[in-house]
Amino acid sequence: MGSRLVEQLGAHNVAGSAATTLADRIRALILDGRLTVGERLPSERALAVELRRSRSTITRAYGLLEADGYVSRLHGGSTRVTLPNGHAAPGAEADDDAIDLSIASMDSTPGLYDATVRSLPRLAALRGTSGYSLRGLPELREAVAQRFRDRGAPTSADEIIITSGALNAVNLILAAIGRRGERALVEQPTFPHALEALHRHGYRLLPTPVDVDGWDTRHLNETLLGSRPHVAYLIPDFHNPTGATLPDEERPRIVTTARNVGTQLIVDETTTELDIDRGWSPAPMAASGPNVITVGSMSKIAWGGMRIGWIRAERTVIARLLAVRPSFELGTALLEQCIAVELLADMPALTSHVGQRLHDGRAAVEAGVAGIPGFRMPPTPGGLSAWLDIGTPLSTSLSLAARERQLILPPGPRFTTGGVLERRLRIPITLPPERTAEAMRRLSLAWEDVRGAGASPHAELQHAAVI
Template sequence: MASRLGTQLGEWQATGGVAQALADRIRMLLLDGRITVGERLPSERALAAELGRSRATVARAYELLEAAGYAERVHGSGTRAALPAQRLPRAAAVDGDVIDLTIASVGSAPGMHAATVRALDRLAPLLGTPGYSLQGLPELRERIAARYRERGLPTDPEQIIVTSGAMHALAIVLAALGERGRPAVVEQPTFAHAMEALRRTGHRLLPTPVTPEGWDSAHLVDTIRQQRPALAYLVADFHNPTGATMPELERARVAAVARSVGTVLVVDETCAELDIDRGWTPRPFAAHGPAVLIGSMSKIAWGGLRIGWIRASREHVDRMLSVRPSLDLGTAVLEQCIAIELHDDMEGLLSHARRRLRIGRAAVADGLATHLPEVAMPAVPGGLAAWVDLGGPWSTSLSLAARDRGLLLPPGPRFSASGVLDRYARIPMTWEPELTAAAMARLGAAWRALRAGERSRHERLHDAAVV
């Protein structure tokens, strides 16, 4: 059985000294969060057998990690991942603050302040109540349900649960419908925090590939049919991070197969209405068969407004409401009142978000053409980010080089369930053009240094520690 480390190593291959290359790869997995500090690594014998290498090679790799402070070896308890005593250095700021491209979220909509002021009048009559509701304010649930009806999916307010953001919604879904020890299908790549939530609740991840061109629908359907997973987590509209949209016929096929084997489809719709120029609008996934839908205001209005929701069958809603008190007792009432006000101008919100994304997409494309001319800008009809093919397995190394220049860029494998995709990088399209231009200039400097063979500061620190 493959170990977690063996899986995360993915397509690792030695290009020089095998032990040094293996140590470097494990260290990079630790630095970008795919291996956690304190995590127990496989035994030398087990990892050697898994990788098809000699035990001496693995032992030497572990020795190199220990010498540099990236591993602790205790007799009788194995080898555990660690950080050196000085800990991971912060990203070096260049001409000011660090630019954080790990976040892909738009700034607040123009009407946010006014909606907050108006919401105070809605809040006043509620001050004499307990102040929370497991399911959410009826007015907000009706507005969310109405939006689904406008998109072609008949929905009753009783099918809606208001949550404190999309991740909170996923936590409720997993608490009610997840099955510890059972497999769960995830796209590869996908939203990293969703994978973490599935792992934390005891699910074994089964990846299915997605590219900017779309899904391998045969692979997805066969995986569901043969593995009979408890859940399948999908992002069918403006997929995060590739930007792809699943056609309606594929949705219908996936929904039919999932229903036949009892798999619960959990469809993340947080990007569903972030259309720039797709040219067509599919109905929500649940229009084709049973599916639990997750939505959020954060990508439309503001990341700081922690309002999300779940749309599901009444049976599933009842199950989720029964477990929710073990997580929380309801979503903040003031934020719900603000969301009600914002829903009354949903078209205005969407129009603003689309303009921002169109400008952001152009800024990323200009930055690539100027600073990384060897890297092509993919077609991105909507969504939050560009999923860029670097042309080789350089994403992790580029991420480390970018950190030296005050730029935080998550490597491609961060969005993978199996440690692969090191030839890709996710570049958000959500920042202001001036900030994106500065970020792309720093990324270009990191790219040129990487291509010239320069080693990152983390690599130099590692080398110095070994010596």
């Protein structure tokens, strides 16, 4: 079995790379957090064998990284990931002047303050309880169930668990039903932290392609039939990052195929409510069969600081989730649950506000893209971001150049399982327009830096890296 470094790089993507190119790709993985500080890298000899390169090339690449402070080496010992002095660790707070496009999230809805005030009597009434709630408040579970019923999926409050966000929900599901060594079908591209969660629970990933035009549903169904994965993780509504929506007629077919082969579907609806002008509302996949576990969240429609999510599943699955949950948490914060009850009671106003904010953010990205030669922005009817085609496979190089312009920008391969999609770039449409305009100005300058450096698109296509 190969090393994690080569898995992240993609051996085929760095075949024949010079030492400087290999060092750049490893540095990009470190800056993006895919390689963690303190992590041990393969020895020079082992990496040379894996990549089929000379040991001198690997020695030179590690030497360049060490000179820049990205690895530390002990003679005759290990090579470990470090960060140079003055560099923030991935995920740390950025400088005030930096613009972080790795987070696709809006600031809080104007109604959050009033909802918080209205929630206080509800919270006060709970003071006589223990304060722990594995399932979640009954009134919040009923409000979430009602949202499913309104959208065409009959649901009772007993089929809902309230969680501390959607990613927390995914990890709870995998802790309860996961099987190490099994296969998991995932979209390519998809939400990176879901890929990390599946990896952490020991799954082998099977990618199925998605683009701005939608899913290759034939490939998806054939993968289900041929590989019979244990789970499949899908984002059918305003897919992250492409923005595509799975057609109504395809949903029951996928659910039925998955049920027939014994695949448990994990459907992420975190972006479902982020409509700008799609013009139609699909039925939830949960309406098509009992083998669907649905994950949702308040973070994208209210505020990222509202760590409220939920799981909808059949009662037998709910029982398994409740049995596992106490091993790592004892419930979700009651104040935030009380606030969520108030917010869900006024969903039309909330989604209207979100839709307008996304509309303005989309317009700002469109204006910025129009000024960058070779960039193309596809139709973006909703969701968190625009999935840009930058014309040439230089996404990783652009991401590195953007950091020098105080712009934190994940490249296309960050959203994949194998170092592909170097022509793609995800740009959030969630920032205020003036902030987006400045981000796009910096992106344009970074693109000029990349093109001015004389990067070869053909070389980059052959040696693209995973981020």
